[in-house]
Amino acid sequence: MADNMHYDAIVVGSGISGGWAAKELTERGLKVLMLERGRNIEHLTDYVNADKEAWDYPHRGSPTTEMKRKHPVLQRDYPLNEPTNGMWADEQDNPYVEHKRFDWFRGYHVGGRSLLWGRQSYRWSDTDFEANAKEGVAVDWPIRYADIAPWYDHVERFAGISGARNGLDILPDGEFLPPIPLNIVEKDVAARLQKAFGGKRHLINARVANITEPKPEQNRLNCQYRNKCWLGCPYGAYFSTQSATLPVAVATGNLTLRPFSIVRQVMYDRDRKRATGVEVIDAETGQTYEYTADVIFLNASTFNSTWVLMNSATDVWEGGLGSSSGELGHNVMDHHFRVGAEGRVEGYDDKYYFGRRPAGFYIPRFRNVEGAPRDYLRGFGYQGSASRQGWKREIAELNIGKDLKEALSKPGDWRIGMTGFGEMLPDHANRIALDGTVTDKWGLPVLAISVELGENEKKMRVDMQQDAVEMFEAAGLVDVKPTESDYAPGMGIHEMGTARMGRDPATSVLNQHNQVWDAPNVYVTDGSCMTSSSCVNPSLTYMALTARAAAHAVESLKSGDL
The missing domain is CATH 3.30.410 (Cholesterol Oxidase; domain 2)
Structure with missing residues (x-):
């Protein structure tokens, strides 16, 4: 456990957007605590199946009956197999409720789904950012392509995107x-x-x-054209937190990484209208800790970041931090x-x-x-x-x-x-909410999902x-x-929405810089921030939005705005 309990910034989650938040904030001089609810996976040494072939597995890679029993949701599709067994969230410890079928495939470990993603990386266009406003759907994006284009440049150069x-x-x-x-x-x-x-x-x-x-x-x-990316790449040839952003953040000397840390809530000062830190449950011991920070980045993945908000500041808002618009948890999208x-x-x-x-x-x-x-x-x-x-x-x-x-x-x-x-349109009826009847291994309320x-x-x-x-x-x-x-819904593993950006605090959760309207020192830059879904894979946009928000956060700290 880290000895220091106060940091300049806390990043919740270590997947694609969390890794970018840690990299950008540490490079800009902030002392950062990165919290990950699952185990650590070390680059190279923990890629235990990276060099195996089908004949190296007892069942030639196919899922066993026992694996299917333990993973009733994961077994619905290709992610359940011998090579990646243990790389997806334990469904027994981490259940959820399906009011309507939703296949939620989660990666609870350092690196998250950045170790498991399909790596397709496309920019959004002006058409995508303007569509809601032109067609009268949901709310307008508070940004346009010109706002994010330099940040696409920034993340592409670093991550390494091959294309014509x-x-x-x-x-x-x-x-x-x-x-x-x-x-x-x-x-x-x-x-x-x-x-x-x-x-x-x-x-x-x-x-x-x-x-x-x-x-x-x-x-x-x-x-190397091995096509074993989902097993972890010994060459670092595909972009992941472990291969790219985390090493840079560590090299600055400004990062503290704490795995097995489940963030239960963002602590909120109702007088200052600012977050003060986070409350954490140690996933191994069950002990509770509090860490404080000047700025918090929620990057726990779409539904989990929203879950944290729903559990936060409930003494001020019944629906949680960011719920004052009535949109928190709504507008779930997938491809x-x-x-x-x-x-x-x-x-x-x-x-x-x-x-x-x-x-x-x-x-x-x-x-x-x-x-x-x-x-x-x-x-x-x-x-x-x-x-x-x-x-x-x-x-x-x-x-x-x-x-x-x-x-x-x-x-x-x-x-x-x-x-x-x-593309799936945002719809207020497609939502997640806290379930009052089921809890997880740690006694925390789980999500109920209703999407179609x-x-x-x-x-x-x-x-x-x-x-x-x-x-x-x-x-x-x-x-x-x-x-x-x-x-x-969910099978695309592109769940988005639930804490959308917008121009008006009455109809959105986040502003144009990904700040929670009700707590401007809380930034949310994973898939939950999306106002619409386009039809292209979203991860490159998460990266660009995160880098952009991190720059804004550091400047705002320097100017005293936060």
Whole structure:
């Protein structure tokens, strides 16, 4: 335990946004305490499965019956497997209540889901920041692209985003390292789509936080095309708290990291209208501590940061700190996906590729950007890839034996597939709240979640499938089939909203600098701050907002505003 109980700043959470908060605040000279509710994971030494192959696991990577019993929510999708077992929150210790199905996949350890994320990294556009105001949806964002563009530059240069400059207004270019190349089939399909749709639809290199050139100043080597990112990278090739932001924060000498620290509440001085610190439960001993600070950054992930606010200052506001607008806990969003198309590509049987890329292609949003408006608002993009089938493919014509073995030692057909990622509108009815009947291992109230897709999203999903089929057929693919599999909110692992930014304290929780209206020395810069969801992956925007807010906090401390 840290001896000092007072710090210039406290950062709650150590995931993508928490790591950025710690880096920026310590580099600017503040003494910072970072609190993480789970265990520590040391860079390199604690990546215990990073070099294992499927045959190194007792069940070849598949989840066991016991794992499914312990993780009834996690087993609904791919995150439950032997390689990442133990990297997700223990559902027995950390339950939640589903009033409507919501698949909440949590990473309770140092680094959080920065060790487990998909690394897709895209900027928002002017269209995204302006949409709410133009369409009369929810409330207006208090910022525009111009406000955050320099901070996108800042975080991209440090994190290392590989991508190509495509010159598209709907998907602004950034400060990129060379892209992870498209394979030959993807390149040719991209050209066919350009021709078939008159240059209105674009298949481009995915933009990902995997570095393609070394960053020796960060002790990070370029991607080795192992595609084992979710196991922790021994080369530091993908951006995570452990590989990038945490080492910088530690090197300043200004950071104290305290794992196994569950923040129960932000302490609040009702006379000064300022937060004074946080109350912490030691997750191992159950003992309670109080730490004080001049500024607090909540980066515990969307729902957990909101949970902390709901538990804070309840003697002043029944709904907790930041609840005076009536919006705290509301407007939950995710990206809906798992609907698209697949097909077979002929004419490339003499072509193959090198390595296992950690990324494929991306098709940026085109609906409600070009052409006639649809019967729904906003739009979607696609993520996908082309590859040759491997030994796992089914061959109905062959039985076991020599012929089968020889056939399966050769690559199969080229196939290509993609799934749409659609924007979900903010809706006051989609919410989280404290449940009064269930508690966790530490006797703390848990969250009850009530979220569902609206009619807008359901209409959009029709186009997400039909457009995918149309594009693949236009590109000359054969055996094109629409695809759709089970989806429930949360499965995108992009939960957002619940403490939105806005222009008016009567309708929002945070101001234009991510400060809680009711306590300006509390900043919230994880996914809970989002006012809308766009259709692109949100983590790059969390990074930029966090760096921007940290600079504002330090300047405000210097000026005496906080």
